[in-house]
Amino acid sequence: MAKDDLNISSLLSTCREIGMRKTKALVSTLRVLVSTEQPVTLQQIAESPDFDISCDPATVYRLVTKLVENRVVRRIGFHSRAAHYCLRARYHQDYLICRGCGSVEVLEIACPVEHLEAQIAKDSGFADLEHELEFYGRCTACN
Amino acid sequence: MAKDDLNISSLLSTCREIGMRKTKALVSTLRVLVSTEQPVTLQQIAESPDFDISCDPATVYRLVTKLVENRVVRRIGFHSRAAHYCLRARYHQDYLICRGCGSVEVLEIACPVEHLEAQIAKDSGFADLEHELEFYGRCTACN
DNA sequence: GTAATTGCAAATCATTTGCTTCGTA
DNA sequence: TACGAAGCAAATGATTTGCAATTAC
Numbered sequence: 299m300a301k302d303d304l305n306i307s308s309l310l311s312t313c314r315e316i317g318m319r320k321t322k323a324l325v326s327t328l329r330v331l332v333s334t335e336q337p338v339t340l341q342q343i344a345e346s347p348d349f350d351i352s353c354d355p356a357t358v359y360r361l362v363t364k365l366v367e368n369r370v371v372r373r374i375g376f377h378s379r380a381a382h383y384c385l386r387a388r389y390h391q392d393y394l395i396c397r398g399c400g401s402v403e404v405l406e407i408a409c410p411v412e413h414l415e416a417q418i419a420k421d422s423g424f425a426d427l428e429h430e431l432e433f434y435g436r437c438t439a440c441n
Numbered sequence: 442m443a444k445d446d447l448n449i450s451s452l453l454s455t456c457r458e459i460g461m462r463k464t465k466a467l468v469s470t471l472r473v474l475v476s477t478e479q480p481v482t483l484q485q486i487a488e489s490p491d492f493d494i495s496c497d498p499a500t501v502y503r504l505v506t507k508l509v510e511n512r513v514v515r516r517i518g519f520h521s522r523a524a525h526y527c528l529r530a531r532y533h534q535d536y537l538i539c540r541g542c543g544s545v546e547v548l549e550i551a552c553p554v555e556h557l558e559a560q561i562a563k564d565s566g567f568a569d570l571e572h573e574l575e576f577y578g579r580c581t582a583c584n
Numbered sequence: 585g586t587a588a589t590t591g592c593a594a595a596t597c598a599t600t601t602g603c604t605t606c607g608t609a
Numbered sequence: 610t611a612c613g614a615a616g617c618a619a620a621t622g623a624t625t626t627g628c629a630a631t632t633a634c
Contacts, residue, residue, distance in 0.1 A: 317613080318613085318614090319607085319608050319609070319612095319613060319614065320608075320609090321607080321608075321613095321614060321615080323614080323615075324614090339598090340598080340599080341598085353615070353616080354615065354616050354617070355598085355599085356599090356600080356601085356615080356616075356617080356618095357614075357615050357616075359598090359599065359600075360600095360614080360615085361614090363600095373520065375518035375519060375520050375575075376518060377516065377518050377524075379597065379598065379623090379624080380597085380598060380599085381520075381598085381599090394561060394565060394567065396567070397569075403565075405561070407557070407561075410553060410554050410557050411553050411554065411574065414550070414553050415576060418537060418548070418576055419578070422537060422546075422578075422580070423580070423581040424537065424539070424576070424578035424579060424580055424581070425578055425579045425584070426540075426578050426579055427576055427577070427578035428576070428577050428578065429574065429575060429576045429577065430573075430574070430575050430577065431554065431572065431573070431574045432518075432572060432573050433558060433561055433567070433570055433571070433572045434570070434571050434572065434573065435562070435565075435567035435568055435569050435570035435571065436567060436568045436569055437565070437566070437567055438566040438567075441568070460588085461588085461589095462587095462588060462589070462632085462633050462634070463633075463634090464588095464589065464590085464632080464633075466589080466590080467589095482623090483623080483624080484623085496590075496591080497590065497591050497592070498623085498624085499590080499591075499592080499593095499624090499625080499626085500589075500590055500591075502623090502624065502625075503589080503590090503625095504589090506625095522598090522599085522622065522623065523622085523623060523624085524623085524624090
């Protein structure tokens, strides 16, 4: 999956391969994920202006869960109660998060642990190794 | 806070400065945190053999929350539903986590983003900057 | 004695699951 | 038409909060 999968039609064909049907809820979910720069929660997906139908939270949950299982979407922990999600098609992102206001900033940096990750994969024998790197602090506004 | 705070009496004096009273639940909580190598959940704290009284989950919750607020304990996200906690007195740790069995391994490596963190702190103006780095994959046992 | 702590119970909140009905392929 | 998807409601599970009874200092 590469950057050119950052459009809905290409994502939809991936979904078709997974065996998902093209429903309004799926298209809306993908639209939100494509249009948003930052990771979003399930609730944020359903409430986004890009999500132009109303649907049950359970539906969004099941859609996103299936997308995660099929590696179309990445689940990110963060520290908030709700999990965040973003498209794998995006280049890997590291984050800078404010403990005060909860703002999330995507760091525009070359990922610093690529080489280390390869080393760890070799040493540990782990498969499908990925990492999550977040910086936490207090932004200037939160003093 | 340094490595020599990895004992209960020293932690207790820190707690006294915070204004916490020396109760059985506090001592037990600290004992679990000192003795365990890996981050633990609230439930794991209360169920640990080192936690030698029985007490309400709300009590552990309030104790640990206060310890987190006063930077004695660090809260770690991970991907499990429950949050994990560890003493800040421990040297910074990075983790290798199996998506299959959920095992958590503490990585014995020099932290690779120290320098980057200083740079980000300078650029962003964030205070109290810290980071969390986790590698996720599937261990050999989970194939 | 007084303020911090506990225990207990109830409220939240984000999932997660069961089941029946709906709609896409 | 058949099978995945959606709606609705109920079950979980981990916090989180209110309040009265305790207890440490």
